[in-house]
Amino acid sequence: MTINRKVLTLDEFTIQQVRHIPNATGELSTLLRDIGLAAKRVNVEVNKAGLVDILGDAGSVNVQGEDVKKLDIFANDQFTGVLQHGISCAGIASEELDDYIAFDDSVSRNSKYVCLFDPLDGSGNIDVNVSIGTIFGVYRRVTPKGDMACKEDFLQKGTQQVAAGYIVYGSSTMLVYATRRGVNGFTLDQSIGEFTMSHPDIQCPSIGKIYSVNHGNFFQYMEGVRNYINICQKKDKSNGGPYTQRYIGSMVADVHRNLIKGGIFMYPGTLDKPKGKLRLLYECNPFAFIIEVAGGKATDGKQRILDIQPTELHQRTPMFIGSKQMMEELEREMGKS
Numbered sequence: 293m294t295i296n297r298k299v300l301t302l303d304e305f306t307i308q309q310v311r312h313i314p315n316a317t318g319e320l321s322t323l324l325r326d327i328g329l330a331a332k333r334v335n336v337e338v339n340k341a342g343l344v345d346i347l348g349d350a351g352s353v354n355v356q357g358e359d360v361k362k363l364d365i366f367a368n369d370q371f372t373g374v375l376q377h378g379i380s381c382a383g384i385a386s387e388e389l390d391d392y393i394a395f396d397d398s399v400s401r402n403s404k405y406v407c408l409f410d411p412l413d414g415s416g417n418i419d420v421n422v423s424i425g426t427i428f429g430v431y432r433r434v435t436p437k438g439d440m441a442c443k444e445d446f447l448q449k450g451t452q453q454v455a456a457g458y459i460v461y462g463s464s465t466m467l468v469y470a471t472r473r474g475v476n477g478f479t480l481d482q483s484i485g486e487f488t489m490s491h492p493d494i495q496c497p498s499i500g501k502i503y504s505v506n507h508g509n510f511f512q513y514m515e516g517v518r519n520y521i522n523i524c525q526k527k528d529k530s531n532g533g534p535y536t537q538r539y540i541g542s543m544v545a546d547v548h549r550n551l552i553k554g555g556i557f558m559y560p561g562t563l564d565k566p567k568g569k570l571r572l573l574y575e576c577n578p579f580a581f582i583i584e585v586a587g588g589k590a591t592d593g594k595q596r597i598l599d600i601q602p603t604e605l606h607q608r609t610p611m612f613i614g615s616k617q618m619m620e621e622l623e624r625e626m627g628k629s
């Protein structure tokens with residue numbers, strides 16, 4: 293049998309990257325492989341969710357005041373467990389937990405990194421078989437190795453991320469992660485149970501034809517956002533249009549599509565919720581890091597997402613993210629209002 297060595301698995305790729313970084317310890321590579329393992333476990337349950345008692349609400353509400361799905365709990369437990377039993381993570385913070393967890397064992401206390409994640413983004417779509425996903429960001433801890441991780445390790449600006457990524461569980465399961473060296477995508481090969489390189493060196497097109505926003509809240513948005521949406525609808529071929537509206541309601545799926553094809557995703561604040569709904573640490577920072585490395589932009593409407601100093605674990609923020617030229621067009625309109 294001939295083996296195609298041109299196709300790298302996630303493990304092979306991360307090990308290969310270590311070879312090109314002087315003084316690298318391999319800890320980050322190990323952590324990313326741990327995340328890949330947890331993703332494979334979640335993928336199995338997502339794929340058979342309709343056949344087992346894992347659909348529907350768990351009967352509880354998370355810290356965000358949202359109904360918790362059974363699969364949310366399963367995904368949170370898998371990512372927490374894998375990272376806790378690994379050798380590369382000092383602690384975790386999750387959208388599903390009230391507070392962070394510092395791992396209290398000698399190996400974890402000497403680990404360099406902490407991981408923040410949304411274990412199952414778009415979980416409201418679980419029961420109707422729409423794409424959902426996991427989002428994560430990795431930071432180098434600021435407290436001394438040997439100590440337990442503290443809250444200050446988790447309340448860092450997005451610029452301090454050393455890696456970020458997401459897994460989308462859709463028609464295929466795909467893991468995309470970014471370091472400052474680039475963005476790469478790996479599709480799960482079910483026949484061998486491995487994530488294999490499928491999208492090397494992903495670049496976000498500078499302009500696209502897709503805008504993603506919840507039109508149902510149109511009259512709740514600020515004037516600049518409404519003006520930009522009107523422009524998207526009125527564009528014709530002479531000025532790059534027409535734009536097409538696509539909104540899945542699962543941030544992972546929407547931003548993934550726009551990263552690959554070009555487009556803009558908007559989750560503005562509203563009159564009722566001026567800070568929006570998305571979580572800065574678990575959703576916005578990781579995606580902002582990925583998109584910026586890929587050549588796009590991400591803001592809260594006033595400043596770069598990655599420059600926001602978080603003050604609480606479950607902080608919310610408006611979010612505008614996508615292709616550079618479309619983001620600049622949006623910023624011009626918002627600057628007028």
